[in-house]
Amino acid sequence: MDFCKTKEHIVHWLNSYCDQAGAKGFVIGISGGIDSAVTSSLCALTNKKVVLVNMPIRQSTSEYNRSQEHIEDLSKRHQHVISHEVNLTEVFSAFETILPPLAASNKLSMANTRARIRMTTLYAIAQSENCLVVGTGNKIEDFGIGFYTKYGDGGVDISPIADLMKSQVYSLGRELNVVLSIQKAAPTDGLWGDNRTDEDQIGASYDELEWAMVFNGDKENLTNRQKKVIELYERLNKINQHKMIPIPVCIIPDKIKST
Secondary structure, eight states: OOHHHHHHHHHHHHHHHHHHHTOOEEEEEEOSSHHHHHHHHHHHTTTSEEEEEEOOSSOOHHHHHHHHHHHHHHHHHOTTEEEEEOOOHHHHHHHHHHSOHHHHTOHHHHHHHHHHHHHHHHHHHHHHHTEEEBOOOOHIIIIIIOOSOTTTTTOOSBOTTTTSOHHHHHHHHHHTTOOHHHHHSOOOOOOSSSOOOHHHHHSSOHHHHHHHHHOOSOGGGSOHHHHHHHHHHHHHHHHTHHHHSOOOOOOOOHHHHTO
């Protein structure tokens, strides 16, 4: 892949879509990871308004520091880039106290709640700025295993890097001179308040998952590990289809409507 041309293509696409939508620019949540760093760097190259939002919720120091380092770096390089820090820890804590005990004690439910509170924050800021909320999901997450929160980080207006594998996002990050701390950091969704990585949660590396996504050979010739990865990929792809397809609509037959 020619990453210089890829960069130019995405920037042109962002500019065209923004103009057609009548928006002034873009709002992006910054996580301290490669996906949000690459996405915001691409948005900055449009020369339109870019609003970076750091939204810590009981965040680890390393994730917070990487987010701030990227925000400072991109703001220095582009005058039209501004930023906000919206500490959502108290909001999240207050929300925990009013939920039914079963919901508040469910760790996965509350991890996804973090993402959904952040989505609400991004849209509040985007509407006030007449900007688009930009998604940061890559291809393996968005269309492979569904590794994102429905109506959380999946609640966006546009997805500029969703046709790129994770490895390609890293390569594009080098092309964009993303800060080294982010390039070297292990991928993590930052929703648990600890140091678990994406690989810890998923059970396979992104390189393995990318291989599984395009594999179309004879499974009988695979190693035990490869078979396990294929099985994992297929299971996650199946159970997360509800995230990847349009919301089902119950269509009323014409013969019922006309009666």
